[in-house]
Structures are given as structure tokens and as C-alpha cells.
Amino acid sequence: MPRAATASDAFNAIGETHRREILGYLARDERTVGEIVTGLRLLQPSVSKHLRVLREVGLVRVRRNGRHMLYRTNGEAIRPLYEWTRTFERFWANQLQRVKERAESKGQEGPGTAEI
Amino acid sequence: MPRAATASDAFNAIGETHRREILGYLARDERTVGEIVTGLRLLQPSVSKHLRVLREVGLVRVRRNGRHMLYRTNGEAIRPLYEWTRTFERFWANQLQRVKERAESKGQEGPGTAEI
């Protein structure tokens, strides 16, 4: 079995750096394909292809305006990713806690707890 | 250029469903490869391969205990993903805001306000 299609879900779609950049770029306002091309310095066919993937997984929305296509990020579709990552929130929360505790008890370094 | 390697960064690594499952499984306690195999009903070589990818991007840590390898999730490595998704938080925050306002002004439950 090959790797899951990039358009199979949001988790796969955001694996690509350029697609994440596009999502960021489209987060504020809707943008034309041409604006993305010049704004992010990508080639037009590449942008169109990435937009197709993003559209297929619902990460962007489009509407037509004359001969322009106006794309915008659909933040709702990012929420599942957010929720998934939040599942691990306690890790860095604990980390901050530990750092704070260590600072407060400002004593001794634990001897090298080996990490592989 | 082919797709970026699955072990090139966390964004690519979590694209795979089984890897996300493994990360969830290893979030509470450290686990043996065998435990992952039986716990998630995967084949051992498959698990070992996924663990390798996860290890390469720092999403899991290992230590050896006799002939067992004990893996655990390194939540810290998920934080960048969390931060990235949080960039879009206002999308669903606004959504909730709108829902709340509607509820307050109407003083009743809105019918079918779909939740994902």
C-alpha cells in the first residue's frame, strides 16, 4: 500500500510545506490564484494543484469572480488537527510545570538521566 | 520532486493514521513494541517501521529494557503542530462566539447548529 493520498484528509494535506504556506496566506483575506503565485513566489500550475488538494479536503473554499477564482482558508477544517494536537497538551504543560518547580526549588541538577 | 519524506518532519510523520494511533497509545505510558502490536492489532514489522519514522522526527523516545524496547510519546515534538493549528484558532473561536450570541439573543436553543 502506498502512502495515503495527499487529498485523503487534512492530516495528509498539511504535510506539504507549500500548502501550509498557502493556508496561512489565505487566512486573512480571500486571494486570487495569481496573488498567491506572486505572493508566495510559486509557479501557477503548482499553486493550482495545491489548491485542488486543499479544496478536496475542505481546507479552502472558492468562489468565482469574473475570470478570477477567490480562495480563502476554511479554518473550521483545521480544527480537527488542533483538537488532535491538544490531546497532548499536558506534555508541554507539565514541562512548564517542571521547569517552574525546578526554578523554585533552585537546588541540584539531577545527575545525567540518560536519554537515548 | 517527490513528496517530502515521511521522516522529514512531524507534519509529514503524522500524516499516517497508524502513526497517530501509535502516538496516542504511547501518550500515557511507555510501551513495548509487542504491546503496540497487540494493542493496536498491527503487524510487528509495520510497527517497527512506524516507530523508526516517529523516532527520526523526535515524536517518540526509546529506551532498552532487556530484550524489550520501551517507547513513549515525546509530546514536546507535537507542540509545533499545536502552535501551527492555533494560528487559525480565531476561525472556530469566532464560530463559537457567533453561536453564543445567537443563543443569547434568541434565548433558546438554535436548532441544528452542526458540530463537527
Add this chain to the structure above:
DNA sequence: TTGACATATTCCCATATCGGCATATATTAG
């Protein structure tokens, strides 16, 4: 040592990728 157990690696294969380039489609202007 030998054998049993735990995990990692290798090989094969069908598939999807992304970038470039060329081209097709769609829409408006004149």
C-alpha cells in the same frame, strides 16, 4: 554454547507524489 524470544531490517511491488512544461478551459475586452 544453543534455543527462544523481541525487535529491526531487507526485498518486492503497486501507487501517489511534486515540479516543470505544455496545453486546455473559461471568462472578459474590444
Add this chain to the structure above:
DNA sequence: CTAATATATGCCGATATGGGAATATGTCAA
């Protein structure tokens, strides 16, 4: 209508994938 602009699609090639089966490596027990 035709030309020009905006976007989408098709084709190519190099590459990495993930599953499965077989096998290699590593560690302990007797």
C-alpha cells in the same frame, strides 16, 4: 467573432511510500 488574461489539467520522471513475507540482529535463559 478574436485576442488576451486567469486558472486548471495532462504528461513526464525521479522518488518515497507502506504492507507483507522473510530474514537479520540482539538479548536473555539454561
